[in-house]
Amino acid sequence: MNESFQLDVWKGDWGLPSVDLKCLNILVYAKFSGVPLKINPTNNPFRTPNGALPVLRCGSETLDSVKDITAFFRKKNYTADFSLTPKQCAEVVAYDTMLKEKIYPALQYVWWVDVKNYNEFIQPWYAKALPFPLNFFYPGKFERQARNMMESLYPTEGEISAIENAVYSEAQKCLTLLSTRLGEREYFFGPHPTSLDAIIYSYLAPLLKAPLPNPALQNHLKACTNLVKFVTRISQKYFPDICQEYERKKAEESVRKMRRDSENEFPHKKRNQFLAGVFATVAMVGYALSTGIVEVTRNDDRMLEGPPDYMLEDHTRDE
């Protein structure tokens, strides 16, 4: 078989292979099941069948939903779930719907509805990532979609803050449940990663890694240490390059920032030190001289005595 799978995705950032939930899900699932993928970070939802990434192209087939793509992988004999019992497969389905019901609205809220996050972070990020004319259109579209979702999920709530509370409280309860369900295990069904782990990772990782200006829900996730460890473990094991590169970049960035900060605080440090030194010396010497602690004896007399002799001698010689 010389097929090649091509996957168009949103590009990655913050140490993740992709910032989008669905793209991330497929990428992680493909890693778990060993699918050789060729990844194109297009960032362009315009040239897709239904206006959504990820899109998988394989020969004449073009698929664009997570469900279809995983089913397609399974048909090609790539799966991460071969060791699961039917009961565990049922659990995967159940948890998938729970995450979609509880955490997805919260993610949408954090990303697109929360004003601070949207204005300071999300909107600029997407405007930069999207190609030129589209960047004026898509962020606004996604924002409208998210707002629409909030309105239709809570039709009786008029206040946006009430909706925020309800959405966050659902998501927090769900995170706590996941945390207790995971316990101290490595993955949700024992030592091997499955599609459930891919799903849960794809929901949690963006929330954990994105440097959000308003980290309300993020803080709750950070408090669930086993979930944080779970996300980090998958990142480091399956995307070591991206992860390390980001860590390195972040370290460099922080070093540069620290240097820049200290420079900013004292812009002409060397010159000032030198001037201060000179000033101090001059002042001390001046004080010492003026009060007479140090006396400079003049040897001018002897010097003055000398030349008259010469002069005299010269005079006498002339004479």
Added chain:
Amino acid sequence: MPDVLLSDTIAMELGAQEPWPQPIKLYQPYEVEQILLPDNANCLAVQAYLKMCGLEFQIEPRSNAEYMSPSGRVPFIQCGAFLVSEFDPIVSFISSKGSSLSGELGATDKADMRAYISLVNNVLVNAEQYVCWVDQATLISVTKPRHGSVYPWPLNHLLNWQKQNQITKKLNVLGWYNKSLDEVFGEVKNCCTALAERLEGKTYFFGDEPTELDALVYGHIHALTTTPFLPSVCGMSATIGRFQQLIEHCRLVNTLYFKKESDISVGQVYLHDTMSQDSFCNSTGSLESLFPLTEDSFAMLKANEKNDSLEETCHLDLKEFVIG
């Protein structure tokens, strides 16, 4: 950080301080001529849960129950000074009072149970909403007459239209609106497969004692298999009918907690609700709008002739509902 959990805790503390007011009142729309499939399923689920907890309750049918409810959804219970609506908040409210069915479960089982409850709440409820409000045949011949039946002339169309908009918008956001009927049946089938796998031949989903999941699944399976309006719903109940275990589970809960002979059987279409409608209409003779509907469904279902015994059960049901 918004004080989400704090407000939850405060509500719970307040709830726990109140003594048990007896009896609990359960408000819901009229079961015979008004209620729709999704609401009916939820009401049944709450009734089953209260019965499983061994709590006394009174059913109070109200035509405007939807507008009385604090969240705009039915059913809701009145418990002393508190109004609690919908299945999940009612379950947590009752557990704050000390009677919970899932207290014995381990942490993992509890998380699994929440996941399955989500599954039912999403897949089955959305499928029911889809059939009621998106499927044109059901919308025109069943949903609109029933939902509008309690309002006077111009208002019924207006409210139907408003409700339809609300539901379509929600289904659109959740990605259900653009599905075909077959895709919806496919989703229902997947959900039922998952539930049947979890049941695995046991009596209840988690061990030998019922939990809230059992009540919820009972409510939906019972409502779906006993409400045959039109081919679209029949298709759904036929899909569910293939899962013998779920039908058995439903029948068991029915006989144990509702003390009535179950009329669920696979492969045959169930006439329970249509019958009760018929008998109700005959006895009051006030709901002309429903007559074409019942005739339709009768034709569709090739009604069998032994109505008498069923009618009796229905009357008994009605009585039981009034008494609680």
